[in-house]
Amino acid sequence: MSTTSPATSKPSGLTPPVASRIPSERTHHGDTVIDDYAWLADPKNPETIAYLEAENAYTEAATAHLAGLRADVFGEIKARTQETDLSVPVRKGDWWRYSRMVEGQQYPIHCRRRVRPGETTPPLPADGQPLDGEEILLDGNKLAEGHDFFSLGAFSVSPDGGRLAYSTDFSGNERYTLKIKDLATGETLPDEITNTGHGCAWSLDGSALFYVTVDDAWRPYRVHRHMVGTPAASDVIIYEEPDEKFWTGIWLTRSERYLQIHTSSKLTSEVRLLDAADPAGEPVVVAPRRQGVEYEVEHAGDRLLILHNDGAENFELATAPLPGAPGAGDPGSWTPLIRHDRSTRLLDVDPFADYLVVYFRRNGLTGLRVLPAGDDGTSAYSTGGAWEIGFPEPVYATGPGANLEYESGTYRLGYTSMVTPSSVYDCDLATGELTLLKRQPVLPAPDGTAYEPENFEQFREWATAPDGTRIPVSLVCRKGTPRDGSAPCLLYGYGSYEHSIDPTFSIPRLSLLDRGFVFALAHVRGGGEMGRSWYDDGKMLAKKNTFTDFVACAEHLVAQRWTSPERLVARGGSAGGLLMGAVANLAPSAFAGIVAQVPFVDALNSILDPSLPLTVIEWEEWGDPLHDPAVYEYMKSYTPYENVTDAEYPAIFALTSLNDTRVLYHEPAKWTARLRATARGGPFLLKTEMEAGHGGRSGRYDAWQEEALVLAWIIHTATTQTRHP
DSSP: OOEEOGGGSSOTTOOOOOOOOOOEEEEETTEEEEETTGGGGOTTSHHHHHHHHHHHHHHHHHTGGGHHHHHHHHHHHHHHSOSSEEOOOEEETTEEEEEEEOTTOSSOEEEEEEOOTTOOSOOOOTTOOOOTTOEEEEEHHHHHTTOSOOEEEEEEEOTTSSEEEEEEESSSSSOEEEEEEETTTOOEEEEEEEEEEEEEEEOTTSSEEEEEEEOTTSOEEEEEEEETTSOGGGOEEEEEOOOTTOEEEEEEOTTSSEEEEEEEOSSOEEEEEEETTOTTSOOEESSOOOTTOOEEEEEETTEEEEEEOTTOTTOEEEEEOOTTSTTTTOGGGOEEEEOOBTTEEEEEEEEOSSEEEEEEEETTEEEEEEEEBOSSSSSOBOSTTOEEOOOSOSSOEEEEOOOOOSSOSEEEEEEEOSSSOOEEEEEETTTOOEEEEEEOOOOOOTTSOOOOGGGEEEEEEEEEOTTSOEEEEEEEEETTOOOSSOSOEEEEEOOOTTOOOOOOOOTTTHHHHTTTOEEEEEOOBTBSTTOHHHHHTTSGGGTHHHHHHHHHHHHHHHHTTSOOGGGEEEEEETHHHHHHHHHHHHOGGGOSEEEEESOOOOHHHHHTOTTSTTHHHHHHHHOOTTTOHHHHHHHHHHOGGGGOOSSEEOEEEEEEETTOSSSOTHHHHHHHHHHHHHOEEOOEEEEEESSOBTTBOOSHHHHHHHHHHHHHHHHHHHHHOOEEO
């Protein structure tokens, strides 16, 4: 049994809050569980708010000694960031669209400027100042005035450029108010629609706006048509999804020929198309849903492009007839364009008039493949002339940028690595030539030290899981970092929803690397880094692979002398917070500390309750413990809250938000209370943002302050802990 030094014990002179124990009984499948902290799930209970505020006060006092370090880290993030900056303008018709940030302001300003005669490349002043002749479409700073939280849910300019639809959320609960602005006059129209979901889409002429509303479980399920200038009460529901496992969204195809209503569960999807020039028309189903078949649709000239997994685990790309043409609606009429390849997961497609760009994943890295149009005078694309955009670094991430013009021979893409700042390129699709338009500026640190990429090195290594599976690990550190186990290390993981954590650059991370840290990404199963099977092997009744993979990565880092357990901190958020809670129970001695942000640590209780936001949708990710005893037993065996023991735990810092609708605040609150009551070690800290949602604080300076606190805690935890055998 290991013991900890005073650095890992309860902060001297401080007494943590003690949550009242009020037994609540839960019985499923003949199993009865007593939950002492279920009462914390009621945010209207004054005792709940009092407890969260007491936890905040305790955390503030317990981290007070980090104030100087936190200020240093915040200063480093701020100094290295070019605070007045401009995104690379992207062309749409006669306009360049872009956003910019201003020093001292929290939120982006969204703008446009007319394209000038002969102007073929985007204007981009080096100092980030406004473009001459710009029009401000929306200033987030003005909208946010008087509010502690601000988020945009929709931002959509009509195809004719005459109107802007945007929606705002001032609490973090992801229920938005949708408004319309006349861009010719600058006037905000009387049209106002409340309680909408993310996003919206315009008809071709800008006369109709389509949007989504959510049900009581926060599920986007209805698509409405709003005719500009009419009362919201008269809006027509053009589609309603009755199946509680399915989400619904609406957007335009890249060609702007069709509006597409996309509805999907975790395993199945269905798309309806509506002629964007006929907003009062009827949506047409592309292919009826079939359980387990997912497909996405794009339009290219005289055909549709269908990205699907029907008999193709890693997806293949097919062409299909347009709505109304012979064979439309029949998957038997789909013609393979890029056949299934077990080594390559197809992710997305961007069709152009003369080219097709395919976004894919292979060997844990992303890539882009270009297919030129054929010579038959149609919009057919040629696989014979296909080529891939190449990059020199061994570990990197690339992906589509903003490509708003269908009739274009230039492709905007993004590129980064763990040492190369985020970069924007234009690729000439005829020649393959890459033109660097902008690389994220990294200014000198407060002591004047400039960022030099050559002073850092990145690696791809492979850990071995208990079942023999090789798990990729991406690492970055300063050159010369010792390989004797003495370096502190931060290991990050996620591992759910086929979401991949790619090797990218981060300015805040430099505050760790400059202090001798190794930073590592564990590409565990449940994510999508190695294709669809990687996801399938880390979900449902294989979920524990995610947790044992992460522990294997931690053990690999120690075995390879990158770090040691008393120098290793783990970090993850949301479903990655579930990972953090699980590995805390599974291998508490493997880590000096754990950061769990908006952590899904009371997973079983949440997935048992279909009245909670998102639960029914999640049954295809985690299983259905409400109706399936085997799933109940399996989830109960790993859900973090129910598996806390009296073992010696590392220091744990949990962060959450009161208005989070994705992972409710009470999950980490209950978990922290049980850790305090049951486990040894720690300390166990809980910080709740009282005016925020799933993403935490919304303004950039507020977010930097929060990140500075977390990084200061990580630095202190990884460099002051001492464990004795």
